[in-house]
Amino acid sequence: MTTPLLEMRNISIHFGGIKAVDDVSVHVMPGEVVGLLGHNGAGKSTLIKILSGAYKKDAGEIFVDGRKVDIRSPADARKHNIETIYQTLALSDNLDAASNLFLGREITTPLGLLDDTKMESESRKIMARLNPNFKRFSEPVRKLSGGQRQSVAIARAVYFNARILIMDEPTAALGVHETAMVADLIKELKAQGLGIFLISHDTREMMDLCDRVSVMKNGQMIGTERVEDVTEDDILSMIIMGKNPKREPVTA
Amino acid sequence: MGSGLGKFIKTLQLDTRLLGMIGAFLLIAIVFNIATGGTFLTPRNLFNLTLQTASVAVMATGMVFVIVTRNIDLSIGSIVGVVGMVMGLVQAFWLPEIVGFGSPVIVIVTVLVGIGLGMLIGGLQGWMIGYLMIPSFIVTLGGLLIWRGAAWWVTRGTTVSPLDPTFVKLGGASGTIGVTASWALALSGIVATIWFLIHTRRKHISHDFAVKPVWAEFALGGIMVAAIAGITAVINAYEVPTRVLQRRFERAGLEMPEGYTEAYGFPISVLIVIAVAIAMTIVARKTRFGRYVFAIGGNPDAAELSGINTRMMTVKVFVLMGGLAGVAAIIASARLASAGNDLGTLDELRVIAAAVIGGTALAGGVGTIYGAILGAFIMQSLVSGMGMVGVDAPFQNIIVGAVLILAVWVDIVYRRKTGEA
Numbered sequence A: 001m002t003t004p005l006l007e008m009r010n011i012s013i014h015f016g017g018i019k020a021v022d023d024v025s026v027h028v029m030p031g032e033v034v035g036l037l038g039h040n041g042a043g044k045s046t047l048i049k050i051l052s053g054a055y056k057k058d059a060g061e062i063f064v065d066g067r068k069v070d071i072r073s074p075a076d077a078r079k080h081n082i083e084t085i086y087q088t089l090a091l092s093d094n095l096d097a098a099s100n101l102f103l104g105r106e107i108t109t110p111l112g113l114l115d116d117t118k119m120e121s122e123s124r125k126i127m128a129r130l131n132p133n134f135k136r137f138s139e140p141v142r143k144l145s146g147g148q149r150q151s152v153a154i155a156r157a158v159y160f161n162a163r164i165l166i167m168d169e170p171t172a173a174l175g176v177h178e179t180a181m182v183a184d185l186i187k188e189l190k191a192q193g194l195g196i197f198l199i200s201h202d203t204r205e206m207m208d209l210c211d212r213v214s215v216m217k218n219g220q221m222i223g224t225e226r227v228e229d230v231t232e233d234d235i236l237s238m239i240i241m242g243k244n245p246k247r248e249p250v251t252a
Numbered sequence B: 001m002g003s004g005l006g007k008f009i010k011t012l013q014l015d016t017r018l019l020g021m022i023g024a025f026l027l028i029a030i031v032f033n034i035a036t037g038g039t040f041l042t043p044r045n046l047f048n049l050t051l052q053t054a055s056v057a058v059m060a061t062g063m064v065f066v067i068v069t070r071n072i073d074l075s076i077g078s079i080v081g082v083v084g085m086v087m088g089l090v091q092a093f094w095l096p097e098i099v100g101f102g103s104p105v106i107v108i109v110t111v112l113v114g115i116g117l118g119m120l121i122g123g124l125q126g127w128m129i130g131y132l133m134i135p136s137f138i139v140t141l142g143g144l145l146i147w148r149g150a151a152w153w154v155t156r157g158t159t160v161s162p163l164d165p166t167f168v169k170l171g172g173a174s175g176t177i178g179v180t181a182s183w184a185l186a187l188s189g190i191v192a193t194i195w196f197l198i199h200t201r202r203k204h205i206s207h208d209f210a211v212k213p214v215w216a217e218f219a220l221g222g223i224m225v226a227a228i229a230g231i232t233a234v235i236n237a238y239e240v241p242t243r244v245l246q247r248r249f250e251r252a253g254l255e256m257p258e259g260y261t262e263a264y265g266f267p268i269s270v271l272i273v274i275a276v277a278i279a280m281t282i283v284a285r286k287t288r289f290g291r292y293v294f295a296i297g298g299n300p301d302a303a304e305l306s307g308i309n310t311r312m313m314t315v316k317v318f319v320l321m322g323g324l325a326g327v328a329a330i331i332a333s334a335r336l337a338s339a340g341n342d343l344g345t346l347d348e349l350r351v352i353a354a355a356v357i358g359g360t361a362l363a364g365g366v367g368t369i370y371g372a373i374l375g376a377f378i379m380q381s382l383v384s385g386m387g388m389v390g391v392d393a394p395f396q397n398i399i400v401g402a403v404l405i406l407a408v409w410v411d412i413v414y415r416r417k418t419g420e421a
Helices: A043-049 A074-079 A097-101 A117-132 A148-158 A177-190 A203-209 A232-241 B003-012 B018-035 B044-067 B076-098 B104-130 B136-154 B167-170 B179-205 B214-238 B240-252 B268-286 B288-298 B300-305 B310-334 B347-357 B369-389 B392-419
Strands: A007-017 A017-027 A033-037 A058-066 A068-069 A082-085 A164-166 A194-201 A214-218 A222-225
Touching: A007 A043, A017 A033, A017 A043, A017 A068, A017 A194, A033 A043, A033 A232, A043 A164, A043 A194, A043 B240, A074 A082, A074 B369, A082 A148, A097 A117, A097 A232, A117 A148, A117 A203, A148 A177, A148 B018, A177 A203, A177 B268, A203 A232, A203 B136, A214 A232, A214 B310, B003 B214, B018 B392, B044 B076, B044 B214, B044 B268, B044 B347, B044 B369, B076 B104, B076 B136, B076 B310, B076 B347, B104 B136, B104 B310, B167 B310, B179 B214, B179 B288, B268 B288, B268 B300, B268 B310, B268 B369, B288 B310, B300 B310, B300 B369, B347 B369, B347 B392
Parallel strands: A017 A222, A033 A194, A033 A214, A082 A164, A164 A194
Antiparallel strands: A007 A017, A007 A058, A058 A068, A214 A222
16 A cells, blocks of 8 residues: 555544544545545544644644654644645635735745735736636635635645645535536646545535545544445435444444 | 716726825815914914824824734823833933933934833733733723823823933924925935836736726826925925024024025924835735734634734734834924823824724724824814814814714725725
8 A cells, every 4th residue: 555645643632521533543645535524513624623733633643645744833734735725715805816825925025025916926827727717816805706715715725736635615605606616626636646635515526526535423433435335325324323334234 | 076087096096095085184174274264274284283193193003003903902192101201211310320411322222212112012912912812902901001000100290301302303393304305305205106106017017917007107106296296395385483593593693694584394203204104004015914914804714724823913013003102102202392191191092093084994904004194184183173263172072083983984884885894
């Protein structure tokens, strides 16, 4: 077996007395999309926030290319080319697309001042590739549609050479057409060899986009299956009952 | 507004809020000019207006950052008080004993102590807000009482006066740079403006961005040049009264030539405001720090997830605010040539009002430096104008309060109409 691009091993975190993530392990190979499924509060988003540096784990280890890494902040995660796209569309609404795209990693002139022209020019280039219809570069992103905003968020990850992409319900706020656009984008990024963690409630979408799916419940990992080995119903029963009927037949 | 004019403004990419504020100022100016029988719009009064606005304007630029990051600072008036008192002590009692009266060291050390103390106080408050997570409203409300008390405690309530004569010049009332230097400054401002316009246009063209039509660039440049030249001309039109000049010649043992005149030129305090305004605009628009200030205001969570240390940013914003309160304390005490423990009383409210009238949204994320300065100028015009017309002080407060509420309401309607949040 080749080395996973990223591996999270025996991760735990608790808030007060509640174990939000309890001894969970997942990994993703290059060019693979791994889906994370589960009810609200199952621990998917918490697990992902540990990886993106927003939360600090209480136990467990993270490996990138087989090497143990220490992720304590969003900046650490970015250093290891881990980029996150959040369901809440984590953009600063009052700033324009380029300012958001480069937020925290601005291009500066030799004098140390922001080079807005350069940043806008780079944004135009990357958007021409990802979303050619995108034209509203000088407006605050609050004026953009959900899909346009999501493409800014994705462009941010792609521009900075993400190797591991975390997408937390990237299509939750989008319309049908925009959802299809994001799905195409995920396939394209996968083809480029990125490892992608995808969180979604839409099991059909997950079956379509993912190579493997991991199901969580009450902070624990129920199981990970290749999508070709399971049906949508199998996954649903994993989510709802916490077991895979194929492996452990449900006894009445 | 006719559609022709609307199109003109759009092509020039002028900020409509800025135009609105200029319009508001003109309205106030014209009304008071008529009411005072023509004394409001005289060079002398406008000169005095700029002097009176200076300390509030300096702090208003800092308040923009504070409010944009969704905080508030109620303590700045009291910081002005305590910093003013400490600077009074330093320059009138401590330093003269060490370096001797009239030494140039006095001003330099006093100014550094003032700005440093302001930054220290700001940093302390910022740390409590950013790291101890105490709401800024509470920390600075406490600060309002603490620093005002400290200002009294420094000298047990006695006013320190007179201050160092060189220091007093920083207040602008007795420190002006004269006509020639004023025009030289205006000229360099004009050159810089034109250079900036050309530079921006070239840069945009080199990246294939859309640019304004050439005539629009010329129109914009023309307006800016006219504004700089116009303001300078007005200030330079305020002449030193003849009897003052006569006394000066007599003291030098000379005869004053027939028809000799001299104007004051820009007050030093106003130059400080201009310098602060330019520096703060660059910080807001062209530095990482400024970008993060606005990013935090727009979405604190997104800013944090982008790797911005939002707690440290809070500390820095309050350090900056404190430092600017120190600068304001220099201007305010120097203008009065004395430091009393009531220096800066109620300044926090004037400053917040100036920022808000200038378009800073209390919800955070939105605000401009020039807006805050214009806001300060509009407020002061209103107050001074009412004073000149003879409106009673309590009634002045009622009007200023009502205008503040009205301005914010107009702003809310404007934002709703233009689709700004």
